[in-house]
Amino acid sequence: MNDLEIIELYFERNEKAIKETDAKYGRLCRRIAKNILQDEQDTEECVNEAYLGVWNAIPPTRPNNFTSFVCKITRNLSLKRLEARTRQKRSATAIVSLDELAGILPDEKIATGVSDGDIAKAISDFLRKENEDVRNVFMRKYYFFDSIGDIAQRFGFTESKVKSMLFHTRNKLRDYLIKEGVEL
Numbered sequence: 001m002n003d004l005e006i007i008e009l010y011f012e013r014n015e016k017a018i019k020e021t022d023a024k025y026g027r028l029c030r031r032i033a034k035n036i037l038q039d040e041q042d043t044e045e046c047v048n049e050a051y052l053g054v055w056n057a058i059p060p061t062r063p064n065n066f067t068s069f070v071c072k073i074t075r076n077l078s079l080k081r082l083e084a085r086t087r088q089k090r091s092a093t094a095i096v097s098l099d100e101l102a103g104i105l106p107d108e109k110i111a112t113g114v115s116d117g118d119i120a121k122a123i124s125d126f127l128r129k130e131n132e133d134v135r136n137v138f139m140r141k142y143y144f145f146d147s148i149g150d151i152a153q154r155f156g157f158t159e160s161k162v163k164s165m166l167f168h169t170r171n172k173l174r175d176y177l178i179k180e181g182v183e184l
Contacts, residue, residue, distance in 0.1 A: 007062060018055060028067075032075050032145070033046040033047055042081060050073045053077060122176070123177075136155065137165050141166055148163060
């Protein structure tokens with residue numbers, strides 16, 4: 001079933017929409033949640049919450065990119081669940097990934113005139129200008145929270161190359177954000 005047909009099922013409030021979403025995107029959603037949470041039970045609960053989130057959002061929302069829509073809800077719920085855990089139980093992979101970006105993203109205390117939307121747009125603009133490999137590696141690490149090893153295997157790179165690409169991309173992004181007037 002294609003995405004438009006699934007979305008129509010949501011608009012009809014047909015519960016088959018959730019089954020079709022799971023059939024088509026369940027594996028991807030579970031991987032996103034698992035990469036962040038590192039726990040099978042939390043992963044399953046989060047994916048189920050994501051489906052409920054999609055159910056509640058459609059209608060009225062009619063997403064242009066259903067894959068991104070479902071992934072974003074799953075990712076956001078996973079990050080909220082991670083944040084709710086105690087420090088000792090947090091996923092080292094997600095924390096390290098977020099810490100790496102913390103050094104280049106503006107602090108809300110410093111960048112008071114810059115909204116999250118402005119920062120997101122600047123990052124999107126930056127990534128669109130990068131080559132496809134750089135963009136894909138960056139997204140796999142900082143959006144999907146894949147490990148360096150998984151990224152290397154996925155794209156046929158060495159782990160050293162992935163680390164180097166991420167290091168250089170973060171530095172270029174920091175310079176780009178400064179150039180665009182986003183205070184760090």
